[in-house]
Amino acid sequence: MYIPKYFKVNNVDEIIDFVQKNSFGTIVTTELGKPIATHLPLQLIKEEDTYYITGHMSYGNPQWRTFDHDEDVLVMFQGPHAYISSSWYEKENVPTWNYQAVHIYGIPSILDEEELQQDLTMLLQKYENHRKNPVLWENLSLQTKKQLKGIVGFKIKVQEIQAANKLSQNRNEEDYYNIVNKLYEEKDINSQQMAQLMKRKFKQDK
Template identity: 35%
Template sequence: MRHTPTYVVTDPHEIRRLIREHPWATIVSPTSRGMVASHYPMMLEERDDQISLVSHFGRPDDELHELGQHEVLVIIQGPHGYISSSWYPEGDNIPTWNHATAHLYGTPEILSEEENFRVLSELVDHFEHHVEHPVSLSDDEAGARHTAKGTVGLRIVIDRFDARVKMSQNKKTDVRDRIVDELSSNGTYASPELAAEMTRATPSETE
C-alpha cells in the first residue's frame, strides 16, 4: 500500500478488531504459474503473542495456491466509501475514498482432517450464534464430515502486516463532523458503518 504515515496502523489489537468485524478475506498467492487469488472467511485464533488465522479452502483451490509452499497475502477490507468534496468548505475541491485495510503476510500450515473439521465446526458456530435458530455441523455430523472432505483447512500465523485506516484524520474537527453526518444520512454515499469507523480514528496531530 502507499506509504501514508498519517494513516498507518501498527497496533496488533486494532488489526485483530478489523479481522473480527470483517472476516471475509482475499488470499493472494505468488505461485509458480503466476498470481492466484481466492476469497474465504477467516477466523481469528486468540493468541496473545501472535495474529493467527484459521480457515479452509475448497478443493482444488489448495493446489492452485500451492498452499504451504510459500508466503501468502491476506487482505482484510474494512469499511470504505467515497467522501465527496461537496462536504468540505468552499475551495477544498479534492474528494477522496476513506478505508480501513490490512495486508497480512504468512505461510499457511495445512491442518489435519480432524483439526479442519474442528475449525469448520467452530466457524459455523461462530456465525450461527447470531441467528434465532442456530444450526451446527453436529446436527448431522456424518454428512458434515463427508462434505468437509472437499475442503482443506489451514492456519496462517502472521509474520508481518501493513495496515491503513484512512478516515479523514487530516481534516479539521468541524469538517470530519460534517463528513460523519453525511455518511450517517440517507444520501447516495451514506454508510453508517464508515461513519462509526471515522469516530474511532484518531485525528492527525498536525491538524
C-alpha cells in the first residue's frame, strides 16, 4: 500500500487497537494468477512474540484451498472514510478522500478441529459475552456444533503490517477544523464518523 509520510502509522498498539475495532476484514489470495477475495470477521491474536490473524470460511468457498500454495496472503481492514471537498480549504487545492486502512501480509495455514473450536470460543466471547443471553460455545447444542464440518478454520502468521491514517494531517489547523465542521454537516454516516475521528485524533496529538 502506498503511504505518504504524513499518513503512515508506526505505533503497533494503535494498529492492533484499530484492527480489533474494525475486525471485519478482506482476505486476498490468487488462483492461477487471478485475485480472489472473501470478506470475513477476523481476530488478531498474539502467541508468545508472534501475531496471527484467525478466522473461518465456508467449506464450499474455494479460497481456502489457495492457502496450500500461497506463500503470502493479504488481509485488509478499513475504518471510516469520507470525501473531502477542496472548497473547505482556505486556499485553492484539489479535493481528496480521507480514510483509515491496515494491510497485513502473512503465511496461512489450516486449523485442526480443536484449534477451530478454540477460535470460535474466543470469537463468541468477543461478540456475545456482554449480551443479556449470550450465545457462547459451551452453551451450544451438539447438533449445532456438528456444523463445524461445514467450515474451515485458518490462521495467518503476520509477516508485515502497513497502516495508514489519512486524516488531513498535512493541512493547517484552520483548514483541519473547517474540514471537521463541514464533515459534521454532511448527511452520511461515514462523514460523521470521520469528523468524530479527526476531532479525537487532533486532541490526542496536542
